[in-house]
Amino acid sequence: MDQRDRPSPIENIRISWWRWRLPRALEAQFQRETNAERNRRIRWWHGIGVVVNCINFLLALWSVPEHWQLSVLLYFGFAMPILFVSRHLLAAPLPRWQEMVASFLPPLATQLALLTVFALSPAFEFPHSMSLLAVVVIWIGAPIPLRVPEAVLLVALTLLLGGAINVVGVLLHDAPFAYPQFIVGSLVVIAVSLVNRLESERRNRQTFLSGLLLRRRAEELEHANAQLEIRSNTDALTGLHNRRFFEERLAALWEQSALTAAPLAALMIDIDHFKKINDTLGHQEGDRCLAAVAREIKRSTRHEQDFVARYGGEEFVVLMAAANEAEACASAERIRSRIAESPMLGFGPSRPQSVTVSVGVAVMNPATTDATATALIAAADLALLSAKRTGRNRIMMGGEPAEARTGALVTLVPSLRRSA
Secondary structure, eight states: OOGGGSOOGGGGOOOOTTOOOOOHHHHHHHHHHHHHHHHHHHHHHHHHHHHHHHHHHHHHHHHOGGGHHHHHHHIIIIIHHHHHHHHHHTTSOOOHHHHHHHHHHHHHHHHHHHHHHHHHSTTOOHHHHHHHHHHHHHHHHTTSOOOHHHHHHHHHHIIIIIHHHHHHHHHHHTOOOOOHHHHHHHHHHHHHHHHHHHHHHHHHHHHHHHHHHHHHHHHHHHHHHHHHHHHHTBOTTTOSBOHHHHHHHHHHHHHHHHHHTOOEEEEEEEETTHHHHHHHHOHHHHHHHHHHHHHHHHHHSOTTTEEEEEEETTEEEEEEETOOHHHHHHHHHHHHHHHHHOSOTTSOTTSOOOOOEEEEEEEEOGGGOOOOHHHHHHHHHHHHHHHHHTTSSSEEEEOOOOHHHHHHHHHHHHHHHHHO
């Protein structure tokens, strides 16, 4: 079974209601892919916190004007500097602990400043202060995308320090600890806010898993399409390009050569006496022969520039872009001699066989002729037929046909092939 056909581990991951972290490798990938956007949103809400602190400062001047110096110190000497420093730090990657502090410390400072001013206000009441603490925790926890550890730290420190501030307010105003239902209700609301943050983080990871699975499916589909295209363009026996893809490539190279005014060469290659190989050694040995000849042709060409395909039966074709007659003939001779000097060519060590090929060469410049790509192949095929009729195991060079001969070459090749 192919590795790509096996069920992806991502498909089997289910995040339970009580679980919010992914397996270690996926969790690390989730953090890498979401940290920048999360920190950008946290910085945005910290910017909103600057406006909130300015409003709180104005309310402090209105409610406790006698403590304006303390209000200035709390908001402009404590909360605002923390906001600005944290926004600056979150603009760049940070170690995890610094990122944690920079995320939750600004809302904590804003809340402590607000609770302190309210504790000094003549309108201070303990139940109202606890309700304010709960409301502020919810306001901070809902829009600001804090991670679960940061949210827990924010709530814990808010309860600890905010509770201490409330106790000081009670002592300052000699107020009773009345209405315990407000305290219980505030704690319940804070606990619900934590559960909501946990659920939000769980949903974020579930969305990440869904997106990751979709990306993987898209990659698998793209890979499958690429493999399908390769298979549709490849000859199964020899591994070379097939006739259909050759015709597409020929048209593209002809057009490219016309634009660059460069010559295009075609080499038609045919295995000599291949029918005899099939009749005497069998079709399996014939298939091995075809595969071996294909390998030798591929090794003898310019790998980056030449296009090699199986034309049909025992025939192969090579297209050489920007190759003149000398380069084309040199490549043809390299192919012919390499195959002739190979003793086995896939026939097995018990009965090595020598194989030869005949090669027909044609070179045309599409920019200087009215001929077509079909005429180039017809000229190379005609040269191949001449090579076979004059003794085989040789190369024949087909000159560029004139416009009047183009149609004649195309119609002449089938009749010559029947007689060869």
